[in-house]
Amino acid sequence: ETGVTQSPTHLIKTRGQQVTLRCSSQSGHNTVSWYQQALGQGPQFIFQYYREEENGRGNFPPRFSGLQFPNYSSELNVNALELDDSALYLCASSSPGGSPMVRDTQYFGPGTRLTVL
Amino acid sequence: AQTVTQSQPEMSVQEAETVTLSCTYDTSESDYYLFWYKQPPSRQMILVIRQEAYKQQNATENRFSVNFQKAAKSFSLKISDSQLGDAAMYFCAYRDNYGQNFVFGPGTRLSVLP
Numbered sequence: 001e002t003g004v005t006q007s008p009t010h011l012i013k014t015r016g017q018q019v020t021l022r023c024s025s026q027s028g029h030n031t032v033s034w035y036q037q038a039l040g041q042g043p044q045f046i047f048q049y050y051r052e053e054e055n056g057r058g059n060f061p062p063r064f065s066g067l068q069f070p071n072y073s074s075e076l077n078v079n080a081l082e083l084d085d086s087a088l089y090l091c092a093s094s095s096p097g098g099s100p101m102v103r104d105t106q107y108f109g110p111g112t113r114l115t116v117l
Numbered sequence: 118a119q120t121v122t123q124s125q126p127e128m129s130v131q132e133a134e135t136v137t138l139s140c141t142y143d144t145s146e147s148d149y150y151l152f153w154y155k156q157p158p159s160r161q162m163i164l165v166i167r168q169e170a171y172k173q174q175n176a177t178e179n180r181f182s183v184n185f186q187k188a189a190k191s192f193s194l195k196i197s198d199s200q201l202g203d204a205a206m207y208f209c210a211y212r213d214n215y216g217q218n219f220v221f222g223p224g225t226r227l228s229v230l231p
Contacts, residue, residue: 042224045218045221048216055217106219108162110160
């Protein structure tokens with residue numbers, strides 16, 4: 001069983017640029033969620049995709065957008081980068097199916113560290 | 118809006134001893150899920166334990182157990198026989214019944230002393 005993978009591992013951008021982060025979900029999972037984790041803080045929910053549709057969104061502006069593909073992999077796009085966007089971006093996948101203990105439980109990838117200068 | 122609070126920014130425990138991490142949350146929902154996640158310095162978030170709000174029985178996973186008090190909106194994590202590998206940031210998390218809203222607490226950094 002392949003776990004959640006994310007690319008790239010690290011990224012440096014300058015203010016005003018655009019960035020795309022990628023996530024491959026765990027085998028069998030059709031739901032992907034994205035989180036922003038600032039240094040020393042807990043993850044903040046950005047949005048979730050289920051079967052290629054946005055299925056929930058946290059308190060993030062529209063310049064944070066996403067996509068989910070037919071193979072359930074996902075992209076997070078951030079436009080007009082700001083200094084405060086510097087953070088660890090986590091992707092998590094889950095599935096509404098399976099045993100009660102695993103149903104809808106999120107499994108996280110290693111994250112992408114984004115630095116905005 | 119739902120909130121999750123972890124009042125202990127840092128905790129330490131002696132190896133082989135027991136430690137309890139606190140978590141309180143606020144929600145008006147009756148059905149939801151609660152989780153404890155561990156984030157070691159390597160940063161990959163790992164699920165420790167989960168609890169469905171409709172279940173009165175406290176969840177257990179080997180050395181990890183929770184004390185879920187629904188009326189008090191409290192969800193503490195007990196780690197028994199602490200090991201050096203338990204050292205990490207621990208996050209308490211809430212998820213609504215529809216799976217569309219996830220809220221994490223600020224975390225508790227646990228140190229395990231040899």
